[in-house]
Amino acid sequence: MSNAVAHAEAHGHAVPHDALQHHFETMQQQKEASTLGMWVFLLTEVLFFGGLFFAYLLYRVWYFDAFAEASRTLDISLGAFNTxxxxxxxxxxxxxxxxxxxxxxxxxxxxxxxxxxLGCVFLGVKVIEYADKFEHHHVPGPNFVSESVWAAQEQIFFSLYFTMTGLHALHMIVGVGVMSVVTWMAAKGRFDEHYYTPVEMTGLYWHFVDLVWIYLFPLLYLVERHN
Amino acid sequence: MLDTPKLPERHYLNNGHGLKSWLLTKDHKRIAIMYLISISAMFLLGGLFAGAVRLELMTPEGDLFLADTYNKMFTMHGVVMVFFFLIPSTPAVLGNFLIPPMIGAKDLAFPRINLLSLYIFWLGAAFFFYALFAGGVDTGWTFYTPFSSFSSNTNVIPTALGAFISGFSSILTGLNFIVTIHRMRAPGLTWFRLPLFVWAHYATSLIQVLGTPVVAITIIMVFVERAFGFGIFDPTRGGDPVLFQHLFWFYSHPAVYIMILPAMGVISEIVSTFSRKTIFGYSFVAFSSLAIAVFGFIVWAHHMFVAGISTYSALVFSFLSFSVAIPSAVKTFNWAATLYKGAISFETPMLYAYGFFGLFLIGGLTGLFLATLGTDIHLHDTYFVVSHFHYIMVGGAIMGYLGGLHFWWPKLVGRMYSEFLSRVSAILVFVGFNLTFFPQFILGYMGMPRRYHAYPDEFQVLNILSSAGAGVLGIGYLLPVIYFLWSLKRGEVAGPNPWGASGLEWQIPSPPPTENFKVQPVVHGEPYEYTPHVAREANLV
Amino acid sequence: MGSFGIPLFPEQASTFARDIDALYFFIVATSAFFALAVTVAVIVFGIVYRRRHEGEVGARIEGNLPLELLWSVIPTMIAMVMFGWGASSYFHMRTPPAEALQIYAVGKQWMWKFQHLEGQREINELHVPVNRPVKVTITSEDVLHSLYFPSFRTKMDAIPGRYTQLWFEATKVGEYHIFCTEYCGTNHSGMIGKVVVMEPDDYQAWLAGGGVEGTLAERGQRLFQDLACGTCHLDTGKGRGPSLNDIVGKTVTLADGATAVVDEGYLRESIVNSQVKIVQGYQPLMPAFQGLVSEDNLVALVEYVKSLSPQATTQAPAGATAPAADPTKKN
Amino acid sequence: MSGHVSPKSLYYSIFGALMVLTAITVFAAYVNLGAMNAPIALAIATFKATLVVLFFMHVRYSSRLTKLVVVTSLFFLAILLGEMMMDYASRGMGVVLPTLQ
Known part of the structure; x- marks a missing residue:
């Protein structure tokens, strides 16, 4: 364990940076703490979505035909555009x-x-897609309507579709909110080359949200498109 | 020894007055105190529910409460105790207070996130209280679907959201600890010089950040089923209810180690201090914490041996389940060996540690019956299981927590409590606990199922014994409230290091100043160094 | 059995009981040994090495590697014995003999409904013959339940949407508890009953007792006709659905190329979620009967289809689930 | 102090690669590859994810501890998925091991 640890051995600056919090010794230590904290947070996110992905995987194998059919009702061009x-x-x-x-x-x-x-564009397209699903009664639950012989299992697909994309969209909304604050801070000149941690951390979070979508797109939109 | 110690003039408790200075504090010590008050209240509430359950079970007929009321009682007992008491208990109170001074830091890495985690905890509790006052919930703390999704007509959604929200509090605490332990250690304080309490909390934090998100997503899936009529686990649409159990136990089995590992860390500190001796096999005790944390993640389906998992996976999970037994055994043997040739004294914390030995041994060893496939088929979902996990989670975790509270109380408030009353309470808790829960092992093997409102007559004698024990246990738990409160004003001033202990946290004043250390300490020595010299000059700073 | 009037063990009334109790005693003895060893050690150390004067400190002992290895390896070996014994008992408990008597159990809030092949149906009471293996196929109409026979030392969850099973061979005539051990709502603790173990002759007499409208398979046949299943499932195999003659226990190839073994679970799924597994060469035309046929009636239908396969050993593999696809293989 | 600064061109080329890979994913979905459709889509997604993690998220230039966190998350994800899969994959299997007694 210990050899995996990069120690913060930097020396203190003569004049502490404005952004240095009192309980840290150096900016280096503060930055490394934030970075590690963010990565540990992303680790929790991986497992958070992991449970959902397993549910998807299991039912996709069990009910492939239903998943393929339900997936075909999604608009691939909107999905690709959003990607x-x-x-x-x-x-x-x-x-x-x-x-x-x-x-x-x-x-x-x-x-x-x-x-x-761009984040708002993505969310806007998502709203269009959701509205379409509501219109066609593809939202699982009492109002679900499907002519398909696999209607029951299609509901599982759509349940997962809405849960997965909904949580993803929620993450994006949070991201847009955080980013707005960070943008304001940046405009106010709070950052310089010694202190830009909030920008970097927001970036890590945003890339993670992108990463989830990189999997969601083929899994949800492209189950079986070739026939 | 020096003459009568005095309280320091400035310390974290008198640095700022009024409610605002507490609610907006970033000081890990004040946050810990607020956690202490919050979870003590929750413990009391959970205890009341437990008392109601034990009262009902004194007679075979379901005559005290309606069946629905009884079901709500045990559900809310479980929810409160698991999510709002045991999970936060040792980490959020003792870990929060002690990890920074133990590693020579001024605070946790993210003080604001630490405060945020407390507010999130309160928010989760608020959801739970809403559910409580709206009529309660009856799914059992496990929220098994399809009952929770489609059958129960109680307040499942607010309760589940309460558990979900409090989970984030737990994640943030764990995240904060991990970063703090990696990044905030004083110069010279290498990993193998860390107190074992810190190792145990590091392992605990790993579980918190790795496991909690999975139960969070599981709760979300139940939520969308119940709230919107989605179908993910719904068998009528082809869903698999067993999938819920897999996901649920992926967190909820390791969650037991969130409760017991910090208690083990406390026990290591107490045993070393009260035998004035370095811990036997330091690195084995340290790594066994990590081993328990990691192995804890590969054994979950032993909760599901009769739930319809495949025969082969039952075999694999049974095999893996024994892997957790080994590091637990190693820890126990090392503690026992630490006592060998020690200079042992039996103040209250040590009594709790001895109590922990007894109860954790029984709790751990009865786990073997449940990891073994043949016996688990018979014992699953009987009182044997109830008794087993209470021995671990109450016997182990709460003995550790209370032991730690008694051990560090002088550090928390700067004053001593009544040694006589605290010894009485330690003994009452031990005796009461065994009286309450030992009969339940027998009940379980007899076949009495858990969560039963009424039961066949032949189980009555043992149930009465158990209920009687619960009374003794209740007194044992209430006593500390009295003498701890008494000690706040009247207790003898403790001084920085009343036990002559070796850790860094004992070298600062009691109660500590807000910034813990006036100058950053530099560590030269090994942990748990007890030489006659050190013992005599306990007050270094 | 008892000590001071307190009973300690349930009756040993099945062939499993002796083995499970022996395993239990083995673990009790091992645990007691370790618990006592540690307890005695900490108490003796506590007395012998008690602090005698204020400044006293303990000896500096860092650890001992051979000792650490010893107390890691020995418990591991003992644990492996427990595992092996437990696993072997478990396999035994999960492998019903081929000649076992078939009984169906359906859990429902809050009762157990049992159906015998001969047509008897009972609620919260189960009559079985002594000294004969009995296989119970279990399902649930609503939420999870668990069928538990403490005196037989066995239990199994009842899971809506699929079949699970357990078996036992009662060894003592008498009446024993049936409990539901999976929490299922309000009257969970009222979902109890008794299993009545009878001499074979008494059992036959009980089976012959009145009020039965034909065997389970016959009831299934009537349902089969009422639901007009025969319109498509022609005996000739030339219908829109496959022939149901002599299929149980066989392996069928499905439309997507996967295979499935025809057992009770497969038959049930093919009725309620008829579209999920389509036999190769047929179209997905059959309506899904999810929610339209009660679990009791499904059991009858399944039993009727089984009766069309006279040679088949109808023993379903343990743990067989409704959709038994292989997740490692994607389409 | 300010960490590793990647050239802008790197970011643009990673972006280009991700777009091309997205196009390939969509294209591949319309070709019948039998059982290979899903594995190919997932393989491409994983490749894309790796690019994002290594370059956009700077893991390539990060400390060993950051890399350890990434590996840890994948390890425990594998435990979660793998052990559950073990159950589901073996559900249909009968008992063939001989009983020891």
């Missing part, structure tokens, strides 16, 4: 972090705002 949007937002996020690292305040703000906009 592109989200990957694009990951790019702008990475560039925002880079701008923060290199102390380019206005570029940081610009990239952050682009990320927020």
């Amino acid at each position: 592109a949007v989200l990957i694009g937002s990951s790019l702008t996020m990475a560039l925002a972090v880079r701008s923060a690292q290199t102390n380019q305040r206005s570029a940081t703000v610009r990239w952050l705002i682009s990320t927020i906009v």
